[in-house]
Amino acid sequence: MEQIRIFCPATVANISCGFDVLGLCLDTIGDEMIIRKTSRKGIHISKISGQSLPTDPHKNVAGVAAMAMLKNLNTDNGFEIEIQKNIKAGSGIGSSAASAAGAVYGINKLMGSPFGTSEMVAFAMEGEQLASGALHADNVAPALFGGFTLVRSYDPLDIVKIHCPGELAVAVIHPQIEVKTSDARAVLKKNIPLKSAIRQWGNLGGLISGLYTEDYELISRSLHDEIVEPHRSVLIPAFKELKEAAALNGALGSGISGSGPSVFALCKGEKTARKVADAMKKVYSKTGVAHELHISKINPEGIKILDR
Amino acid sequence: MEQIRIFCPATVANISCGFDVLGLCLDTIGDEMIIRKTSRKGIHISKISGQSLPTDPHKNVAGVAAMAMLKNLNTDNGFEIEIQKNIKAGSGIGSSAASAAGAVYGINKLMGSPFGTSEMVAFAMEGEQLASGALHADNVAPALFGGFTLVRSYDPLDIVKIHCPGELAVAVIHPQIEVKTSDARAVLKKNIPLKSAIRQWGNLGGLISGLYTEDYELISRSLHDEIVEPHRSVLIPAFKELKEAAALNGALGSGISGSGPSVFALCKGEKTARKVADAMKKVYSKTGVAHELHISKINPEGIKILDR
Structure with missing residues (x-):
């Protein structure tokens, strides 16, 4: 597999009494991302449509998250990222989390899934840090796990997927x-x-x-x-x-x-x-x-x- | 039914992260109580063994809880209470709660169970107030519901029984x-x-x-x-x-x-x-x-x- 196209959902964090620990994943709104394995090393953001955002990977949440994962991969390849932003930045429904989570999810899949979901959350959090100044997981966790998630602890990182009633x-x-x-x-x-x-x-x-x-x-x-x-x-x-x-x-x-x-x-x-x-x-x-x-x-x- | 003899279990409240909201019910330690329906009106504590505690119902948690329930019952009868105290007062495993919960449970049974478990908790809390000065439910709730309980809210009182793994x-x-x-x-x-x-x-x-x-x-x-x-x-x-x-x-x-x-x-x-x-x-x-x-x-x- 050399390329993957994914839907990166919006998320709702906090959920009233769950400030800083709970999050849930939405289904009808999200970004689309294409991640390609390349012979060129490093992370490159080739295209962002829908919103004006920096393509310099050091200044883009997807880039920072992807680089955090890449540092922990033993590969001679690099990755190219295309983002179709549908979730508005600053909306409060996890726009930066969708990009950060999507980048690590895509690269992980292209590499044969060496990392578990909680490890992906940790890499995606580094992207989130660029966006908000804090290492928080309450949007990237539901984006990557789906459903309802609880961040039980940050140190060590411990994410719990909570059962979610179907209706x-x-x-x-x-x-x-x-x-x-x-x-x-x-x-x-x-x-x-x-x-x-x-x-x-x-x-x-x-x-x-x-x-x-x-x-x-x-x-x-x-x-x-x-x-x-x-x-x-x-x-x-x-x-x-x-x-x-x-x-x-x-x-x-x-x-x-x-x-x-x-x-x-x-x-x-x-x-x-x-x-x-x-x-x-x-x-x-x-x-x-x-x-x-x-x-x-x-x-x-x-x-x-x-x-x- | 004119008399009932019951086992009133000790309980553990708080349970680390659940301060003031969680409680659990023990099985091997508890008081024994006998509650009798009497033609004499009111609440009478006829005997307390195992510990020296007041038999004046206004000064005894079981008496106060029983009177709180009796006020809400339409009956010409009264009730007599005997208590064999095995849980030491001041031990921190719900000694007063066992007495308060036992009194209301026994009277409720003798009257054909007019009240639900949450209503019994509310009456038992009045007994607890005598013991601790505060209307708290984190011991009487597990004594009456069994298992693990959560006091979600006091106003209105809302007790949730939590699933408890068997081991x-x-x-x-x-x-x-x-x-x-x-x-x-x-x-x-x-x-x-x-x-x-x-x-x-x-x-x-x-x-x-x-x-x-x-x-x-x-x-x-x-x-x-x-x-x-x-x-x-x-x-x-x-x-x-x-x-x-x-x-x-x-x-x-x-x-x-x-x-x-x-x-x-x-x-x-x-x-x-x-x-x-x-x-x-x-x-x-x-x-x-x-x-x-x-x-x-x-x-x-x-x-x-x-x-x-």
């Missing part, structure tokens, strides 16, 4: 404003009340339990975030109205996707997700803020091979 | 020193670093996932507590040595039971739990601190009826 679907609204990750980080408190933390981990326990037992009511009761959402939501236009519209139209819960500005609503069934997306659209039609909507089932497998 | 067993060492709950509370910080909280809920997610998937390695990797244990463990003699002995002898993890002074070790299999208990005993033979040991499988059903 879960997601509605996402992406307000086309810029929320800088640095701003989203700056509004957070360094210290939090122990009492709030206890409520948060009670909810996280409920959410994970609900996912394993496919108890949609429990999932719904657990989707709260009193640590991060109150601070970050002020950066998102009409956040409260979006949440109310989601709840009124049957969503299990809703919150900020990653560090925003996208807002997700978790739903039982795609039909409900469509209804919730329509209601969110209605809220935004009043604000005048340009926006995009996505409706998706949870993607259980992550990155998909389109052809070889 | 899980517990070794408990009870150093016979007094650790006042007020002291154990006082050493806690009101505010905690967000970073520590994230690691804690990552571990809680891992533990719950490991319980559902019966992944003992994941359970083991998740049994950490960096929020409470560092502060409370100073109140427990040779705590570090107990943890080391437990780890060296194959325990999945260990920590403070409730607010102490008991220390638990979670193990795969009773054989390992016995080995760990022996190793803990050896540690304590050097300290000269009097102690008791308990070895138990997890009790999946909670309170048991001995006869009617």
Whole structure:
């Protein structure tokens, strides 16, 4: 195999009570990437369409992730990367993660899969570091594992794939404003009340339990975030109205996707997700803020091979 | 049915990363209670053996819990309670919870089970409030539900029973020193670093996932507590040595039971739990601190009826 074409999905990180540890994988929105094995050594990004992004591999998340993997491969070959970006940068649904995860997934496949999924996550995180300044895995993990993932620990890296009920679907609204990750980080408190933390981990326990037992009511009761959402939501236009519209139209819960500005609503069934997306659209039609909507089932497998 | 005799099990609350939310039920240590329906109205405690505790129902956790339930029952009868206390008060393995849970369980059975398990937890919590000054459920919930329980929320009360792998067993060492709950509370910080909280809920997610998937390695990797244990463990003699002995002898993890002074070790299999208990005993033979040991499988059903 000398070339592989893959679908690199968007992802939702945090998921209310799962700040910095949970993520889920979407199915209907993602980038396309072509990775080619070349006799020319090193990593080369030959083409990026859809968005204006640097092709210098040292300045591109896919390039940095690919180079991190290449350093650990014993090969005389190099790799050429083409990216069709469909996930908007800065949307909060894992645009950089899709590129970083795609690059390592593609190279790993072309090399006969020498690395396991968790090892791929570690390489992809180096790409993520270029994008956000932090080694975080909550988007690259669901992109590579699919479904729902938990980052139990960073040191050592320990990713757990959580069972995901088949009917879960997601509605996402992406307000086309810029929320800088640095701003989203700056509004957070360094210290939090122990009492709030206890409520948060009670909810996280409920959410994970609900996912394993496919108890949609429990999932719904657990989707709260009193640590991060109150601070970050002020950066998102009409956040409260979006949440109310989601709840009124049957969503299990809703919150900020990653560090925003996208807002997700978790739903039982795609039909409900469509209804919730329509209601969110209605809220935004009043604000005048340009926006995009996505409706998706949870993607259980992550990155998909389109052809070889 | 006019009388019921029941076994009211000891319980372990907190369980490392599950501070204030997780609890588990033991099988080999517990009180015995006899509850009788009487024509005399109200709650009467006729006999307490094994320990010196007040028989005035207003000053006894079983009495307070029973009265809380009685207020919500439409009956002309009253109830008489006899308690054989085997769980030492102040041991940190749910002595007061066993009495409170037993009282409401017994009365509920004698009345034809008008209340569900979560409602019984709410009544039993009123007894717990007398003992500790706080309405907490992390011992009464596992006593009444059995197995592993999560208190997802107190407002509204929401208890989740978590799947428990069949081979899980517990070794408990009870150093016979007094650790006042007020002291154990006082050493806690009101505010905690967000970073520590994230690691804690990552571990809680891992533990719950490991319980559902019966992944003992994941359970083991998740049994950490960096929020409470560092502060409370100073109140427990040779705590570090107990943890080391437990780890060296194959325990999945260990920590403070409730607010102490008991220390638990979670193990795969009773054989390992016995080995760990022996190793803990050896540690304590050097300290000269009097102690008791308990070895138990997890009790999946909670309170048991001995006869009617």
